[in-house]
Amino acid sequence: MKNLVWGFLCLILFYGCKKESGCGYNEHNIVAPLSEQQLVKDYLTSINVYAASKDSSGFYYEVLQDGEGDSPNLCSQIELSYTGKLTSGNVFEQKNAAFTLGSSIEGLRKGIPIISKGGRIKLYIPPTLAYGSREVKDDAGKVIIPANSILIFDIQLTAFY
Template sequence: MRNLVWGLLCFVLLNACKKDSGCGYSDQKIVAPVAEQQAVKDYLTSNNINSALKDSTGFYYEILNTGDGTGTPGLCSQVELNYTGQLTSGHVFDQANTAFTLGATIEGLRKGLPLIKKGGHIKLYIPPTLAYGNTDVKDNSGTVVIPANSILIFDITMNSFY
């Protein structure tokens, strides 16, 4: 299932990404609609999550540990992390220890991971537009694992990047 989610993620972004010099990834400058931002805020409020901060693109985040070292990952960086991804219902759709190129993932992760350094720990609350939008994500058997228009919650520890 993890490979399916990351494979779909890479396919969508590689086909939608504007190419530039270097590694080929560029800032998409996507901002979630106000209604989606409000839905994330409502989720946080109803779950007494008061420490989350709002990014200008519309996702919310809690930095649990900033990490150490210098620098943060860029779009061309290979990131190695442990994560759990879940829906607002609490259903865990994926968890793994994995590595990927930051630019080849959903916008919410592309913007959220550079907020921490190596060893950092962050929770991201990502509205649909910065995740999979109005597209269902299915596993190999055709079962929907992430319904369209879902708010995603990621609990991430970044082990390394280069």
């Protein structure tokens, strides 16, 4: 009985400490449906991209430059330069940005840690790992990302902390 109580207290202490030391972002095990994965694959074939790798969650990526050193994690404050576009070629955003990686869409959360500081990557993200069935509007109320869109990001990771 004494060992059982001691073990229970150790578990409480371990999990309590683990929660306090994190940044509040957790790993998700979201996987895009096979139909969405196929749509991304078909898009890549249509633009003659055959060397893209597929992540187990269903997005595709091309590492253009690895970078150097460690890779960011969900708690990392990242700085990057990126262009986001739709499969139609329409650019919905192009800018330099800084944010906590864990606060971004799932495809970026999983894709950006593939590279290190100074690295470049191109991500092809199915809707489930992006905005899903939600449309994204600009400040004027114009839809810039239609619902169920595949997103393409060309990213350079300039720094992370």
